[in-house]
Amino acid sequence: xxxxxxxxxxxxxxxxxxxxxxxxxxxxxxxxxxxxxxxxxxxxxxxxxxxxxxxxxxxxxxxxxxxxxxxxxxxxxxxxxxxxxxxxxxxxxxxxxxxxxxxxxxxxxxxxxxxx
Amino acid sequence: xxxxxxxxxxxxxxxxxxxxxxxxxxxxxxxxxxxxxxxxxxxxxxxxxxxxxxxxxxxxxxxxxxxxxxxxxxxxxxxxxxxxxxxxxxxxxxxxxxxxxxxxxxxxxxxxxxxxxxxxxx
Numbered sequence: 001x002x003x004x005x006x007x008x009x010x011x012x013x014x015x016x017x018x019x020x021x022x023x024x025x026x027x028x029x030x031x032x033x034x035x036x037x038x039x040x041x042x043x044x045x046x047x048x049x050x051x052x053x054x055x056x057x058x059x060x061x062x063x064x065x066x067x068x069x070x071x072x073x074x075x076x077x078x079x080x081x082x083x084x085x086x087x088x089x090x091x092x093x094x095x096x097x098x099x100x101x102x103x104x105x106x107x108x109x110x111x112x113x114x115x116x
Numbered sequence: 117x118x119x120x121x122x123x124x125x126x127x128x129x130x131x132x133x134x135x136x137x138x139x140x141x142x143x144x145x146x147x148x149x150x151x152x153x154x155x156x157x158x159x160x161x162x163x164x165x166x167x168x169x170x171x172x173x174x175x176x177x178x179x180x181x182x183x184x185x186x187x188x189x190x191x192x193x194x195x196x197x198x199x200x201x202x203x204x205x206x207x208x209x210x211x212x213x214x215x216x217x218x219x220x221x222x223x224x225x226x227x228x229x230x231x232x233x234x235x236x237x238x
Binding site: 041 | 157159161172175207209230
């Protein structure tokens with residue numbers, strides 16, 4: 001069975017500092033990989049996704065993530081955080097499918113706090 | 117284009133009562149999913165509809181939960197009777213269906229989520 005680990009429950013960074021959120025997965029092959037963000041009072045918004053190809057993917061809001069097959073990781077990064085990035089971040093994996101209807105498996109989430 | 121919408125945004129009920137959650141997917145999306153997040157835990161899959169048919173309901177916790185999707189449009193998730201452990205945030209998501217080239221196949225693997233319904237059972 002597939003699983004996702006986000007080892008950091010809560011991270012606090014200063015505005016303008018760099019950010020890296022960790023995500024490790026367990027899956028028999030290369031899954032589809034996703035990062036979602038939930039801001040207060042909002043739904044889950046897709047930040048970026050990895051299906052295949054270039055292992056460094058760019059997303060919205062200046063985020064990027066790197067897929068490392070050897071480490072089974074898909075860490076999320078941002079060079080300089082803004083106060084509006086305060087939110088909860090979820091890593092998820094899905095089984096590759098030509099039908100596009102596989103359920104997602106999520107990690108427990110990482111809550112990001114930004115301090116001035 | 118409207119996104120996935122869920123009603124209500126918050127529901128507070130007493131143990132033993134019945135609650136019905138509603139989800140309206142993005143127009144034209146045949147796939148509809150329900151997920152749940154119990155406080156402090158991961159978001160867990162409950163079930164998946166393709167149009168009006170249940171494709172996978174392996175995540176449904178027990179028979180107190182009933183999901184329907186009449187006509188293949190909106191879906192409801194009923195909890196009857198509600199128990200304390202049912203408290204959490206219920207998310208709905210939708211994705212495209214259909215066949216096509218590689219870009220379409222990849223697009224179908226993207227699930228769009230609603231804001232969730234926070235259920236509090238007292």
